[in-house]
Amino acid sequence: MDDNTLSLFAGIGALLLLASVIGRLLKWRAGPAPHAVIDNLNARINAWWVMVLVIGIAFVFGKYGVIVLFYGVSFYALREFMTLTPTRRSDYPALVAAFYVALPVQYLLIAMDWYGLFSIFIPVYLFLLLPILASFGGDTTRFLERASKVQWGLMIAVYCVSSVPALMTLDIPGFEGRNLLLIAWLILVVQISDVLQYVCGKLFGKRKVAPNLSPSKTLEGLVGGVALATLIGALLCWITPFNFWQAALMALTVNAMGFFGGLVMSAIKRDRGVKDWGHMIEGHGGMLDRMDSVCFAAPVFFHFVRYWWA
């Protein structure tokens, strides 16, 4: 880790410390009785400490640490997705291919730096292979729907998530050896946008922005959160290859993608009749609940950086 990374993590630690103090103060003021919003807020802050710690450990191990970390993220996300979208017995071979072939091979290709294959492996080869495998079962019931579910889960949970460690493979002139910071910037901006949208929504939220898809999202939360997160992204331009205005535009792009990603993933949850994808992160829900915005922001960010900077 270089000085930039260390000061970044120190800054995040200070921010979390501030959040923890505020959370404890709110709890103290509200009294000993359970309070749904404040207790959930504190659970979320505690989980953030753990998540930052895990990311920090991965960063210590550099490129391979990050690849292993996101392999795990993809695995948990894929498992949550496939658990919630029912498939039939004939889909077993396709699911085996998704968990035991597509997932490891995608991350192996990224570790091998093989852009030509990791960028098309799932959208081309697995796209065609999965329905072929499903057809062997001879079960035509809701065939297209079932085949699409496996493909969609794989695209979101593996392909899109793997765009984050794929940032390590980019050769950006003048930015050599600092690609980890690009990952840190992306995760930080997208996640802080989620947090600030939540905070602004809780403080000032009045008008619902998508009452059917995600009743907790408000216009005030959206505007306030995205504006602040974009400003933070721009102010952090010193850890990126971007200048101030480029960083602001990039931040706005990933924040917008992240917001829409949250809406799309929420629509799927609502259709399945659940509030959260899973239960592994205390206070947040499942892995996909935390990663939904990153899933949509990361591939666009990867290709923008690759096209204009690498």
Add this chain to the structure above:
Amino acid sequence: MLATLTAFVITSAARLITGARALWLGCTPLPVQRLYFANHSSHGDFVLLWASLPEPLRKRTRPVAGADYWAKPGIRDFLIRKVFNGILIERQRTEGQGSPLQPILEAVAQGDSLIFFPEGTRNLGDEPLMPFRSGLFHLAAANPEVELVPVWIANLNRVMPKGRALPLPLLCTLSFGEPLNLHADESKQAFLQRASQALLNLAPKDA
């Protein structure tokens, strides 16, 4: 020693692969004598249910399994007798034998809790639950003091479909419902219907 170690490895692996989550909806995990009755779609069912019980309860809870499958010398025999401390019953009734439920009644008399699959065999069809066989009724009638707890095991049939060796790492949930007892003057048919409905009510909708 070997049995304890095997039990630890199997329950840890089952929980790791399936992320098993126990939802105690209708009762709490208390050390009282109970008969857990569950839907049955995979050989892993009783392992998962057993693994999701807290340690002190697990020691006193014994799965009821078919002798035709498990009473084979070697690994199966070791697993069911030494590791799971199971109760083997003859599923095919033959002339000249006593009640096939006799070994279960003896275990209940000792104070053991049970894991029991009232469908009698694995359900491999599209229906969520097959009609219950009469065993549950006879056990309920003979042991009115034992709580009958319905447990819905969700998703395990997708984790380990019939005839497949490699488990899929999907998430399983076990929903523990409200205990029921046989009412006075309740007919066998009515009781089995009520028990079956209590179990079905725990199933996730549209699964």
